[in-house]
Amino acid sequence: MVARRLTRPWHAVVLGMLAAAWIAWAPLPAAAQERSIVMASTTSTEQSGLFAHLLPAFKHATGIDVRVVAVGTGQALDMGRRGDADVLFVHDRQAEEKLVAEGFGLKRRDVMYNDFVIVGPQSDPAGAKGKDVVAALAKIAEHSASFISRGDRSGTNAAELRYWKLAGIGSPATRFAGYKECGCGMGPALNIASSMDAYVLTDRGTWLSFRNRGKLAVLVEGDSKLFNQYGVIVVNPARHPHTKTALAQAFADWVVSPAGQATIASYKVGGEQLFFPDAAS
Amino acid sequence: MSAATASALISLRDASVAFGAVRAVRNVTMHVAAGEFIAIVGANGSGKTSLLRLLHGVVAHTGSRDVPRPSAVQAMVFQRPFMLRLSVWNNVRVALWLADRTMPRALRDGRADEALRRVGLGDLRDRPARSLSGGEQQRLALARGWAVRPGILFLDEPTASLDPSAKNHVEALLADFAADRMTLVMSTHNLGQARRLASRVIFMDQGRIGIDLPTAEFFAADTPGRAGLFLKGELSWLLDG
């Protein structure tokens, strides 16, 4: 029925489309799917580059592929509750323990910590520089200096709000005009702070790999309150029987093992170690 | 009368067509007999096209439209024929396919070739149909209509937008079809054409049939009233043909 002259170009179009469909589906042969787990973690952890260093070592040791879905802590924990991930790797101890208490996760274990720092304009208009994070925040509020908050229920955001509370400021948004919430990840928050010459609480890892620093520099560091504890949780098979519990457990076991801990310690950015292993031995 | 109606291909009884408030065809009663070549003439807006479509059965109507042998294929040629963006050949093949989905491919191809040869477009069969001239496209429309072996061929002012030589070409083909005893119903505002080709002329006036006579009588009589005025208005055209 169709004109003969059209059949040849149409063949090319159909072939091209079939190729597209094949490429979309082919890269996931069943075998690869089997020896793999989905790990929900945070954007800041992924952006620190840790996984590119850690996961190949794990795969080499066990042959298991770890597929990282990097989202905010809140969403990562939600993925655990929904059963969309096999293992969780986040840094908000209170929220993690709550999830385990609710029965969505098996035992929570310490893995490592990194630390937060406060970066801000080198000119430091609020005089926040020092070793005391609570005092620094109080000064920032007093001067109504620009402060960028992630405002996204992430582990970093949760920590930030805890520090404000320690400084006696229950709801910083209502207390001083300089406080701005972006509802965004660590990188975008740093971008905004850089362009506005504002203060921002960030994990050291993201800061070390951040390229768009502008006039920002580290102003507050070393306070023990700034240490950011990471925990690993295997999703509870009683709640979600389809999850790959054995493989997920293999990851949890490996990452707290001497081999895993050593791999974590060996990850450096610009010669500096980012994460400090602290699994209970 | 009953003999005529018994062998009629299409019978209209008190049929009307209205588009909203406008009544294009009013209470028309007529029959189309096999082998006739009917020319429907009249001023613009007199209802020629609507009557044509009514006979063809592609427009909503009140009153009755009877087609005693409904299996007979009908085809219609419009003033400006619509061609699909396909080749000349494929346009004819689509028409054949639409008329009979079960026709074997080889037969369809053969009929398409035959139709194109009949109208003299055999050489142009692989060209894009829309690249043909006006006259050629009208001949293609005739090929498309003829290919499906219609019991009746309807034509709506088929030569109105053609130059004289293309018009002659088309008229020759129509005369040919008529000679093969195809039934044709054609609307035209060209009285000379009606006189040359038709066996029967119907004059439409404001949606009604004013006069309905065999051609010779239509043009012989001293027609009174509005019909007469119409004819006299066309007199100079009659001489030019």
Add this chain to the structure above:
Amino acid sequence: MGALSESFATAFRLIVHGDPTLVRTVALSLAVSGSACLCAAAFGLASGAWLAVARFPGQRGALLALDTLLALPSVVVGLLVYLLLSRSGPLGALGILFTPTAMVIAQTILVLPIVTALSRQVVADALRDGGDQLRSMGAGPFTAALLMLLHERWAVATVMLIAFGRAIAEVGAVMIVGGNIDGVTRVMTTTIALETSKGDLPLALALGFLLLLVVALLNLATVLFRRGAGAPAGDLR
């Protein structure tokens, strides 16, 4: 802008080195969006043709709803498909969340209204010109509509290019249902989003240029294809 020129240089370098990760990312973008457009074409063209000729109660409302869906935000589609495919959701047992399949489903849903609404318009307009002729030739309404899709195949190709552009440029849906997993569900747009959030703006911009370049090449291929198949030059339809 320094960032702009640095981006051009980065883009050039990326192309020349043919970095395998980049190639895989581009291929995945093309495959996901291409497959989505294929599916959307299958459902959308037929639906659009049908809508152009169908007469049913509530038709005005249906068309209004369709036009509203043209403005469907990609994140909303992503969220809805995520909830559908989540293990806790109705289709969780399929286990296709965080796979390219989920991304194709999300993008198909995203561009389906575009394909349906625009093809409906194309067919309706074409039927205004030639519907009478086709009907007189014995075509039923849906047959006539399908013939008009064939008749207006270049307009249909344009519709599909629009749909493809929308699909390959979106980030909200594929980010949520794909998870931006390195080596598995990471496409051009999610890579750009990632690099931006890491603060590597020149690289993000470079990838943006590459994405545009890929789409431009596709458009060029379509134009050449049309010339080859005999469409009149300069005829946008």
